[in-house]
Amino acid sequence: MREAHTVAQVRAAEAALAGQPLMDRAVAGLAATCARLLARRRGRVYGARVLVLAGSGDNGGDALFAGAALARRGAAVTAVLLAPERAHPGALAALRATGSQLTADQDVGLADFRRADLILDGIVGIGGRGGLRPAAQPYARAGRRGLLVAVDLPSGVDADTGEVAGEALRADVTVTFGTHKPGLLIDPGAEYAGTVQLVPIGLRPPAAPVQALQHADVAALLPRPGAESDKYRRGVLGVLAGSERYPGAALLAVAGALHGGVGAVRYQGRPGEEVVRRHPEVLLTPGRVQAWVVGPGSGDEAPGALADALADEVPVLVDADGLTELARLGPGALAGRAAPTLLTPHTGEAARLLGGGVTAQQVAGARLHRARELAERYGAVVLLKGSTTVVARPDGAVRVNPTGTAWLATAGSGDVLAGFTGALLAAGLGAFDAASAGAYLHGVAGRIAAADAPVTAGEVAQALPAAWREVCGV
Numbered sequence: 001m002r003e004a005h006t007v008a009q010v011r012a013a014e015a016a017l018a019g020q021p022l023m024d025r026a027v028a029g030l031a032a033t034c035a036r037l038l039a040r041r042r043g044r045v046y047g048a049r050v051l052v053l054a055g056s057g058d059n060g061g062d063a064l065f066a067g068a069a070l071a072r073r074g075a076a077v078t079a080v081l082l083a084p085e086r087a088h089p090g091a092l093a094a095l096r097a098t099g100s101q102l103t104a105d106q107d108v109g110l111a112d113f114r115r116a117d118l119i120l121d122g123i124v125g126i127g128g129r130g131g132l133r134p135a136a137q138p139y140a141r142a143g144r145r146g147l148l149v150a151v152d153l154p155s156g157v158d159a160d161t162g163e164v165a166g167e168a169l170r171a172d173v174t175v176t177f178g179t180h181k182p183g184l185l186i187d188p189g190a191e192y193a194g195t196v197q198l199v200p201i202g203l204r205p206p207a208a209p210v211q212a213l214q215h216a217d218v219a220a221l222l223p224r225p226g227a228e229s230d231k232y233r234r235g236v237l238g239v240l241a242g243s244e245r246y247p248g249a250a251l252l253a254v255a256g257a258l259h260g261g262v263g264a265v266r267y268q269g270r271p272g273e274e275v276v277r278r279h280p281e282v283l284l285t286p287g288r289v290q291a292w293v294v295g296p297g298s299g300d301e302a303p304g305a306l307a308d309a310l311a312d313e314v315p316v317l318v319d320a321d322g323l324t325e326l327a328r329l330g331p332g333a334l335a336g337r338a339a340p341t342l343l344t345p346h347t348g349e350a351a352r353l354l355g356g357g358v359t360a361q362q363v364a365g366a367r368l369h370r371a372r373e374l375a376e377r378y379g380a381v382v383l384l385k386g387s388t389t390v391v392a393r394p395d396g397a398v399r400v401n402p403t404g405t406a407w408l409a410t411a412g413s414g415d416v417l418a419g420f421t422g423a424l425l426a427a428g429l430g431a432f433d434a435a436s437a438g439a440y441l442h443g444v445a446g447r448i449a450a451a452d453a454p455v456t457a458g459e460v461a462q463a464l465p466a467a468w469r470e471v472c473g474v
């Protein structure tokens with residue numbers, strides 16, 4: 001599991017280790033990564049052109065020290081100081097001692113930026129506030145031919161949220177220290193970070209408020225039938241999806257559900273005959289279920305379907321038209337429920353649920369904040385879909401989904417996700433676990449099915465067993 005901590009937590013963990021050479025450890029890891037990248041790209045460090053962008057804090061200090069280490073191995077290093085009078089004195093002296101060029105001339109900096117083999121972004125790290133300051137902004141726009149390595153995090157990305165106010169530097173690799181920062185895992189920040197490498201420096205931070213699961217974590221959550229299992233004990237998922245107008249959503253939600261580890265899927269929506277024709281495994285008779293999925297393609301039938309599902313004291317996953325209806329009713333509609341509710345909005349649906357003029361774009365720009373806000377307001381687990389899927393619990397705990405591909409942005413793939421995740425709920429996973437495992441496997445299935453080419457939602461559903469096998473290592 002990858003864990004991400006807030007700036008306040010990192011500062012506290014650092015304070016607890018006062019006196020230890022944390023910066024030396026950080027710099028050693030940073031310089032080693034840079035040397036490896038240069039060796040891979042051009043055979044050796046000797047003779048490489050390296051540009052260090054150094055701001056006024058310790059982040060700039062890390063970059064300058066790493067620049068000095070590379071200079072000692074024969075790299076031609078130039079450092080551009082964005083706040084020359086406040087640059088880290090010890091690191092400046094170290095770089096000076098190598099005979100490297102130091103300048104405050106931004107024209108020299110920009111010219112070197114374009115032609116360097118490797119650029120170290122040490123403008124600002126976890127001490128950053130607000131967007132990039134004017135002196136640094138040209139670097140966010142300038143072209144380059146070399147690799148850009150962000151020190152701790154790309155300058156301009158908010159460490160705690162992944163929000164980018166204005167511009168940020170776009171890194172190929174981010175070398176981060178001690179622990180991940182949430183902004184490295186959540187878009188838009190994650191998109192600027194490139195590949196993230198963690199350099200341990202001995203921090204012992206508290207429990208992480210933001211986690212990203214990996215294969216083994218998800219494998220441990222997935223249901224497995226035991227010798228005593230029968231189809232009812234494995235769980236039955238009820239699906240209230242599709243309508244005369246949108247029958248496809250029912251088919252896709254059921255296709256996802258059938259791969260989600262339940263013993264049976266009970267379809268209770270309108271185009272029943274069609275669903276059974278395509279999926280003969282499905283039950284159409286009414287009966288008990290262990291969880292409901294309600295809303296995909298429900299159209300005009302959403303109000304009745306949502307009321308029916310919420311009235312049953314089992315976990316309910318609300319998606320699509322069910323969310324539009326819930327937005328109309330407001331959080332009060334969930335107030336009396338004892339069983340968990342899981343909401344799976346995309347950014348537009350999340351904006352509708354939040355109301356108050358919030359736009360989809362604002363949700364996309366502040367995913368962590370908005371997912372937490374929704375979860376708290378509705379007292380429900382929220383799976384906010386999109387370029388980074390974020391799963392939030394009402395108490396603020398968050399899991400960020402690391403899998404997926406932009407090819408998943410295709411009509412109906414959300415219906416598959418809803419059905420599949422609902423099945424995990426019915427199979428007995430808690431809402432937070434079902435949402436995180438559902439998003440994870442759906443993302444892996446998307447990658448397998450798409451293989452870098454356009455993909456349909458139906459193909460994503462078909463790839464779910466392969467994703468399950470991959471994640472479980474079988």
Ligand SMILES: NC(=O)C1=CN([C@@H]2O[C@H](COP(=O)(O)OP(=O)(O)OC[C@H]3O[C@@H](n4cnc5c(N)ncnc54)[C@H](O)[C@@H]3O)[C@@H](O)[C@H]2O)[C@@H](O)CC1
Nearest residue numbers: 014022023056057058059124125126127128129131133152
């Ligand atoms: N504290 C520690 O024990 C360690 C810190 N390390 C490094 O230290 C960094 C944090 O250092 P600092 O606390 O000095 O903070 P930073 O170096 O991240 O930034 C603070 C400085 O940047 C300026 N600044 C703030 N916002 C800015 C913006 N938007 N644009 C331009 N300049 C801005 C501030 O005026 C301040 O001078 C970490 O990111 C990491 O790189 C590592 O060496 C590991 C150990």
Ligand SMILES: Nc1ncnc2c1ncn2[C@@H]1O[C@H](COP(=O)(O)OP(=O)(O)O)[C@@H](O)[C@H]1O
Nearest residue numbers: 346385386387405406408409411412413414415
């Ligand atoms: N840019 C993107 N990168 C990765 N995944 C995305 C992106 N945009 C959307 N997705 C994923 O694609 C799926 C689309 O779901 P949704 O918006 O509900 O579509 P639909 O309603 O057509 O089924 C979700 O799993 C979402 O997380």
Ligand SMILES: [K+]
Nearest residue numbers: 121124153155
């Ligand atoms: K940085």
